Amino acid sequence: xxxxxxxxxxxxxxxxxxxxxxxxxFGGSGAPIELIHALIDRFRATGSxxxxxxxNNNAGNGAIGIAAMIKAGMVRKMICSFPxxxxxxAFNEKYLAGEIELELIPQGTLAERIRARGAGIPAFYTPxxxxxxxxxxxxTETFDDKMYVQELWLKADFALxxxxxxxxxxxLTYRLAGRNFNPxxxxxxxxxxxxxxxxxAPGSIDPEAVVTPGIFVxxxxxxxxxxxxxxxxxxxxxx
Amino acid sequence: xxxxxxxxxxxxxxxxxxxxAQDIEDGSYVNLGIGFPExxxxxxxxxxxVTYHTENGVLGFGxxxxxxxxxxxxxxxxxxxxxxxxxxxxxxxxxxFSMVRGGHLDLAxxxxxxxxxxxxxxxxxxxxxxxxxxxxxxxxxxxxKRVAVVTDHVxxxxxxxxxxxxxxxxxxxxxxxxxxxxxxxxxxxDSKFVLREKLPGITLDALQAVTGATLHIVGEVAELNVPExxx
Numbered sequence: 001x002x003x004x005x006x007x008x009x010x011x012x013x014x015x016x017x018x019x020x021x022x023x024x025x026f027g028g029s030g031a032p033i034e035l036i037h038a039l040i041d042r043f044r045a046t047g048s049x050x051x052x053x054x055x056n057n058n059a060g061n062g063a064i065g066i067a068a069m070i071k072a073g074m075v076r077k078m079i080c081s082f083p084x085x086x087x088x089x090a091f092n093e094k095y096l097a098g099e100i101e102l103e104l105i106p107q108g109t110l111a112e113r114i115r116a117r118g119a120g121i122p123a124f125y126t127p128x129x130x131x132x133x134x135x136x137x138x139x140t141e142t143f144d145d146k147m148y149v150q151e152l153w154l155k156a157d158f159a160l161x162x163x164x165x166x167x168x169x170x171x172l173t174y175r176l177a178g179r180n181f182n183p184x185x186x187x188x189x190x191x192x193x194x195x196x197x198x199x200x201a202p203g204s205i206d207p208e209a210v211v212t213p214g215i216f217v218x219x220x221x222x223x224x225x226x227x228x229x230x231x232x233x234x235x236x237x238x239x
Numbered sequence: 240x241x242x243x244x245x246x247x248x249x250x251x252x253x254x255x256x257x258x259x260a261q262d263i264e265d266g267s268y269v270n271l272g273i274g275f276p277e278x279x280x281x282x283x284x285x286x287x288x289v290t291y292h293t294e295n296g297v298l299g300f301g302x303x304x305x306x307x308x309x310x311x312x313x314x315x316x317x318x319x320x321x322x323x324x325x326x327x328x329x330x331x332x333x334x335x336f337s338m339v340r341g342g343h344l345d346l347a348x349x350x351x352x353x354x355x356x357x358x359x360x361x362x363x364x365x366x367x368x369x370x371x372x373x374x375x376x377x378x379x380x381x382x383x384k385r386v387a388v389v390t391d392h393v394x395x396x397x398x399x400x401x402x403x404x405x406x407x408x409x410x411x412x413x414x415x416x417x418x419x420x421x422x423x424x425x426x427x428x429d430s431k432f433v434l435r436e437k438l439p440g441i442t443l444d445a446l447q448a449v450t451g452a453t454l455h456i457v458g459e460v461a462e463l464n465v466p467e468x469x470x
Binding site: 026027028029030057081082083084085088091092095096102104105106107108109110111112114115126127128129130131132133134147174175176177178179180181182183184211228229230231 | 381
């Protein structure tokens with residue numbers, strides 16, 4: 001099964017308005033910058049997609065990637081654990097002006113809610129956030145004399161992720177700490193679009209080295225020598 | 240009175256980090272919170288083999304690379320560039336937090352705005368203004384076998400950070416077991432602050448005066464001494 005997309009523009013061509021969109025990466029590591037920028041290009045050319053709910057650990061940095069999506073006005077709501085950082089002006093300005101919604105989720109709960117959707121588990125219990133304002137309104141339960149909070153799976157219509165090696169069946173590896181949320185989001189979204197640095201023939205990746213099996217990936221596009229978010233932010237690049 | 244000047248004679252953050260580092264056991268898996276707690280790794284005693292965990296999915300990382308040598312795909316939870324030690328591994332976020340929640344870490348050390356005598360911790364938000372952000376703190380306080388805090392004993396205004404009950408929004412309930420402050424080492428046992436060590440220069444009365452809940456004394460209170468050269 002060949003899932004190769006001929007271009008970045010093609011890879012993101014069928015993401016409609018108003019969807020819930022997972023975007024991989026933690027800080028600048030593992031962020032699919034080229035896919036995000038292709039989506040921004042489409043928005044600038046056609047006005048779509050807009051009113052997006054974006055799920056990421058952070059809320060964008062500098063003036064590229066998710067921050068540029070926010071600045072462009074494509075994002076209605078962020079679901080994340082840590083929107084506050086030194087270069088998060090794009091989100092901060094809109095949030096403080098009441099122009100963007102925020103759902104704040106503890107980082108491990110965010111990861112597990114994404115994993116749970118990918119694994120088909122609608123709810124689970126975690127000790128995280130018990131007794132805090134982030135648990136308000138959520139059911140609690142005692143197990144072995146300890147209190148736990150019920151959390152629901154987190155769904156997405158699409159995921160944009162970044163792998164390192166990939167093959168046309170969608171098998172993926174990741175580079176260094178760039179793995180982070182990418183394998184979880186690949187599992188959780190209805191449709192997963194992956195950019196990879198090296199698109200190789202099936203059989204080129206050792207089956208024992210595959211981190212994300214191709215069943216979780218719908219489209220794959222090669223981006224040789226991808227841009228690195230942190231490097232772009234440090235250079236002050238504006239997209 | 241002893242002439243102890245609270246603001247001048249208290250321990251620096253580096254000195255608090257040194258003291259906390261002395262309790263990290265050989266062979267342990269440890270998560271150090273972003274910022275001040277990260278400093279503890281610098282003071283890891285010789286001869287102890289410690290594996291550091293970072294939430295974004297690395298076990299066994301080492302020092303920061305030299306400037307110009309950074310690979311920004313290789314970062315810690317504070318988004319700082321790191322290096323790997325032999326035996327390091329990568330994993331996704333759900334596995335990373337399984338290590339946390341599943342009780343596989345021996346120790347997590349965090350900073351604090353407030354610690355209550357029952358072990359409640361407030362360290363993520365001081366009010367309702369600005370942009371809230373929680374990260375992995377609420378996960379880390381539930382799961383590590385020991386949860387310790389490093390903190391100044393008092394706020395910048397001189398008010399207590401060790402209190403009867405937290406007034407800031409909670410990070411976790413009853414989770415902290417030991418607090419290393421700029422004046423003392425305090426355990427939390429049976430919802431009480433138990434004083435284990437204090438700076439030799441401060442009297443018990445003076446220490447109690449800057450602590451927002453009763454300090455209990457069980458057995459001997461040792462002197463908290465930090466070697467020369469750590470500042």
